[in-house]
Amino acid sequence: MSGEPIDRSLVAPGLLTIDHEALARRFGTPLFLYDEDELRERCRRYVSEFGADSVVYAGKAFLCDAMARLVAEEGLHLDVATGGELQVARAVGFPLDRVVLHGNNKSDQELRDGVEFGVGRIVADSFDELDRLEELAAALDIHPKVLVRVTPGVEAHTHQYIETGTEDSKFGFTVSEGVALAAVRRVVTSSSLRFGGLHCHIGSQIQRLDPWDRAVPVLAALAREVVSQVGVPVTEVNLGGGLGARYVSDDPPLRISDYASALRDALARSWSPEAGDRPAVLVEPGRSIVAPCAITLYRVGTVKEIPGVGTYVAVDGGMSDNPRPVLYGAGYEAYLPSRVDDDRPLRCRVVGKHCEQGDVIVADASLPAGVRRGDLLATPTTGAYGYSMASNYNRMPRPAVVFLRDGEPRLVLRRETAEDLSRLDVVGD
Numbered sequence: 001m002s003g004e005p006i007d008r009s010l011v012a013p014g015l016l017t018i019d020h021e022a023l024a025r026r027f028g029t030p031l032f033l034y035d036e037d038e039l040r041e042r043c044r045r046y047v048s049e050f051g052a053d054s055v056v057y058a059g060k061a062f063l064c065d066a067m068a069r070l071v072a073e074e075g076l077h078l079d080v081a082t083g084g085e086l087q088v089a090r091a092v093g094f095p096l097d098r099v100v101l102h103g104n105n106k107s108d109q110e111l112r113d114g115v116e117f118g119v120g121r122i123v124a125d126s127f128d129e130l131d132r133l134e135e136l137a138a139a140l141d142i143h144p145k146v147l148v149r150v151t152p153g154v155e156a157h158t159h160q161y162i163e164t165g166t167e168d169s170k171f172g173f174t175v176s177e178g179v180a181l182a183a184v185r186r187v188v189t190s191s192s193l194r195f196g197g198l199h200c201h202i203g204s205q206i207q208r209l210d211p212w213d214r215a216v217p218v219l220a221a222l223a224r225e226v227v228s229q230v231g232v233p234v235t236e237v238n239l240g241g242g243l244g245a246r247y248v249s250d251d252p253p254l255r256i257s258d259y260a261s262a263l264r265d266a267l268a269r270s271w272s273p274e275a276g277d278r279p280a281v282l283v284e285p286g287r288s289i290v291a292p293c294a295i296t297l298y299r300v301g302t303v304k305e306i307p308g309v310g311t312y313v314a315v316d317g318g319m320s321d322n323p324r325p326v327l328y329g330a331g332y333e334a335y336l337p338s339r340v341d342d343d344r345p346l347r348c349r350v351v352g353k354h355c356e357q358g359d360v361i362v363a364d365a366s367l368p369a370g371v372r373r374g375d376l377l378a379t380p381t382t383g384a385y386g387y388s389m390a391s392n393y394n395r396m397p398r399p400a401v402v403f404l405r406d407g408e409p410r411l412v413l414r415r416e417t418a419e420d421l422s423r424l425d426v427v428g429d
Contacts (some may be wrong), residue, residue, distance in 0.1 A: 003345050003366060006335035009247040010380045012038040012293045014404055020337040020376050022290075024297055025201035027400045029376070029417055031297040031316030032387055036405040037160050038068070038293045039383075042256070043074040046285055049260035051078060056100050056283065057225060058241050058286025059085050061384040066403060068092045072390045077120070079284050083110045090117065092314075100147075100238075100284070104171050108132060111256035115142050123147045123238075124184025125172055130193075137192035145196040146187050147238055148173060150180045152200055171201070175218055182218040184222075184326070185230050197279060198222065204287065207252055212239065216263070220270035223279070233276035239263055241284040245291035247381045248331045254288065287384040294383030296321065296399075300375040311348040313367065317379055318352015318359045321395040322379070322386045326358050332379045334365040342368040349375065355396050387413070395421050 008016065012035035024031060052075035053293045059068070059080050070093050072079055077098040080086045089099055099119040104126070105112065111133055114122050124130050124146050137144055149172035173180040180198075187195045202215050208343070216239070223234040243259050244251070263281060271278045298315035306310045326329035334350050344366035352359040361379060371377075390398045399415030402409045 003343055005341045005343060006333060006380070008254075008340075010246060010249065010333055011295060011340075011378075012380075013120060014038060014407065014415045015295050015380075016340065018404060018407060020199065020297060020378070023402065023409060024299065024376055026411075027402055027411065029297050030296055030315070030321050032382065032398040032401040032413075033297060034290075034294045034383060034401065034403045036403040036410075038295075039070060039290065039403075040074060041049070042289045042293065043071070043076055045256045046283070046289065047075060049256055050281070050283055054280065054282045056238070056282055056284040057289065058284045059088070061387060062290045063088055064387075064388075064413050065092050068094050072098075076171050077282075079286075082120075083107070085112055086113060086117070086119070096120070099283075108136070111136055112140075115140055115144050118142075119144070120195055121145050121147055121238075123149050124183065124187070125149050127183065127186065130183065130190075134178045134190050134192050143192060143194050145194045147185045147196045147236070148180060148187060148201040149199040150219060150222065152202065152215045155348075164233055164358075172199075175222055180222055181225050181229065184226050188230050188232050197234050197236030197238065199238040199240065201284065203243060204242050205244040206242040207244040207254065209259065212262055213266050215239075216266035217270040220267075220272065220275055224273040226274065227274065227276050233279075234277050235277075236282065237267075237279045238282040238284065241286050241288070243285060243288040245287050245381055245384065247291075248333050254286075256288065259288075267331070269279070273383060274337060291381050291384035294386070295380045296382040296386060297377045298377045298379075299376050300371060300373055300377050303371060311346065313348050313350050313365070313371060313377070314353060315350060315361065317352060317396075317399065318354045318361060319356065320321030320354060320391050321399050322382060323389050323391070324385055325360050325363065326356075331364075332362045332381065334362045334367060334377055336368055336371065337376050337378050339368045344368050346371060350379075354396070392416075393422060399423060 014035035014037050054079040056079045057071045068088050072094050079100045081102040092415050096118050097120040100121045101114040101119045102123050122144050151172040173183040187193050226234055244254055298317050302314040319326050346367045346369050348365050350362040350365045400415040401413035403412050
């Protein structure tokens with residue numbers, strides 16, 4: 001709330017009492033700091049609610065070698081959406097039968113790698129993909145397990161760019177006009193593909209649980225059609241991810257246990273005997289695991305007061321390490337770690353150093369009075385889609401990432417250097 005100290009519940013416990021200044025001097029700023037103990041605890045909460053074989057970490061939220069190893073150690077499966085993410089899994093020895101391969105436009109090479117490397121599931125997104133996948137599987141004499149991605153025509157009450165379950169979506173097969181049913185039939189009748197079940201992801205940063213009350217009945221109705229018209233049961237339903245995170249104090253608390261109960265209840269109400277036995281349910285959490293576990297540290301530079309307008313507090317990062325405010329108008333809080341319990345009467349705009357007026361990190365920030373050049377400033381809940389969407393705009397090096405376990409820091413991604421920024425340049429005639 002404006003004027004009051006930062007809501008401590010927005011900051012992972014292990015990131016409140018550390019020596020932020022020492023870490024900033026050692027690793028530089030901007031700097032992503034993750035509470036590894038909280039990361040593992042959130043993985044375990046999901047496993048406790050759904051079971052290890054039912055939790056698929058969505059790597060797009062944040063993925064590096066250390067994160068992939070952590071996911072493997074906690075017993076989760078891993079969702080990858082590109083060949084690059086699949087390569088991370090291979091590099092750390094992640095069990096490939098616990099990998100789910102996604103993507104609305106998989107290349108021939110990505111499909112080949114998925115089949116040859118033996119990923120556990122491939123989520124099919126179009127008839128073109130099914131044609132190419134069947135031809136490839138037949139040539140390799142390998143029979144991959146395929147889930148049919150369904151767009152149920154459900155609004156998830158989130159930003160249009162991260163709403164994926166409506167009819168007008170680049171993802172999946174629509175239920176209307178029998179398209180999804182035709183896709184299931186295509187897989188079932190193939191001599192090279194194995195039908196694994198249905199997949200449905202309705203969006204991201206969802207802060208209400210009722211959208212699943214509308215999506216699950218659509219899947220249940222489709223399952224009845226699959227039984228009656230195709231002659232096979234749907235033994236697995238992957239309901240995707242999408243559970244939101246608390247970015248600002250006004251965001252509602254979202255408990256993993258409530259999410260699990262909502263999905264189970266929706267399935268129990270919707271699944272009828274005509275659809276066969278109730279299927280196994282998988283989920284693909286990403287943001288709700290990693291977002292609350294990190295903060296980003298910045299060093300304050302220029303503080304500009306414009307009479308009659310307001311105050312700009314500029315920091316040494318910006319849209320290159322967190323593009324979400326620019327892309328979605330996403331909201332964040334800000335605070336000074338050295339004054340975490342101080343009131344924050346200064347209304348200001350926290351901005352980055354890029355050559356864009358829209359380079360805004362926190363549009364309506366509250367900070368303690370007297371913020372000045374050299375102070376450390378932190379934004380909480382930055383563990384998802386910050387580093388994974390980071391860029392080199394204005395030739396800015398991407399930040400370092402540090403995991404802290406029991407207060408001890410471990411560098412997992414080093415800061416890019418000036419030399420790194422030129423490594424792809426071709427020099428000469």
